[in-house]
Amino acid sequence: MQIAIGLYDGFTALDAIGPYQVFSNIPGVDVVLCAERVGPLHDDNDLLHLTIEHTFADVPTPDVLLVPGGVITRQLATDRAPVVEWIAAAHPRTTWTTSVCTGSLLLGAAGVLDGIAATTHWCAYDELRTYGAEPTEQRVVRVGKVVTGAGVSAGIDMALTLTGLIWGQDMAEAIQLAIEYDPQPPYDAGSPSKAPAPILELVSAVIAQQEAELRAGA
Helix, strand or coil, X not given: CEEEEECCCCECHHHHHHHHHHHCCCCCCEEEEEECCCEEEEECXXXXXXXXXXXXXXXXXXXXXXXXXXXXXXXXHHHCCHHHHHHHHHHHXXXXXXXXXXXXXXXXXXXXXXXXXXXXXXXXXXXXXXCCCEECCCCEEEECCEEEECCCCHHHHHHHHHHHHHHCHHHHHHHHHHCCCCCCCCCCCCCCCCCCHHHHHHHHHHHHHHHHHHHHHC
């Protein structure tokens, strides 16, 4: 089985690396990192630098397609960037099409989410709705072969969910134990419905500023 993680400059690292860590523990699975072109690729902080060896053209028919999120996804979705074209072309032939965080905007731009429930980072619910999706605050949402994960860290939950669906609960639990995924956060502010209002306002403002700076620099 081939699992292709589609990347682009400005992706959020944990969105991709969390699922990668889960899937790369499954025996016999071919996990491929791919992008528009080979060579160096940078995360949204420009601190993590990956060397990409496969283009989207190299993996036209993955069994599992996964796209991570990032602040830049709104722009990529609007511009129908190469990653969106790859999703649109590959989705009819995938067994599973998945996203983490605002990667769902890329699925939406590719026409994958029209009329179905999906999740994303909480800051992008309204944007997700413009692509015909029905946003939900659930951590992982599955509709048919489409599985979407909420923001950033939810990629691990999404990957473990998919592992259970494909390889069974024993495999998913074994990997969960192997990576010691046993969340016990010291604070209970991990969703907009739980976070104190001042924290929600602060984080919303920071994200809005990041998006404005990205648009200004485009």
